[in-house]
Amino acid sequence: DAKTTQPPSMDCAEGRAANLPCNHSTISGNEYVYWYRQIHSQGPQYIIHGLKNNETNEMASLIITEDRKSSTLILPHATLRDTAVYYCIAHTGGFKTIFGAGTRLFVKA
């Protein structure tokens, strides 16, 4: 699975869009990009995944660059409850998932 790089922390004002970047420059053609988040003291929660097209669901949008070397998770209207650690993972599927350190997002009132 490709290594991913994320900033260790980010701030966002409540009500504004939170844009969380992820670099996966060594991603291979069959690797998907997955995003999870972990709110304090809870288990990680799946957010969204994609291969090469942009994806949107009720939680977030995922923008993947054309060369697939990076992606951005967008929380369109961040709330205080979105304060969490966000993990970006690239893998080919199957079973094994390796979580990195993630980005700690602080949403401020």
Next chain:
Amino acid sequence: DARVTQTPRDKVTEMGQEVTMRCQPILGHNTVFWYRQTMMQGLELLAYFRNRAPLDDSGMPKDRFSAEMPDATLATLKIQPSEPRDSAVYFCASGLPRLAGGDNEQFFGPGTRLTVL
């Protein structure tokens, strides 16, 4: 609303005691994962099972840890004997992964917080 359940939620024990953690995966999911999370190491994959068979337990200390799936609705993680360095939050997750890569999301339980004194 289908969820992964884990018991106990909190466990405090003394060094040398046996600890058993239980997980009930979401009905219909055929893959179960065990993770351990500490401040120092982050979230580490210990082992995972597909259709109740262990596929990979390379992340697990073999001498004291064991993981099993007695049936499709129950996964267990045992530590015997427990040591203070085993103190962590242990998460179970389940899913229906596909080898092609898509739709491999995992659903996590609330975790078991283990403290070994």
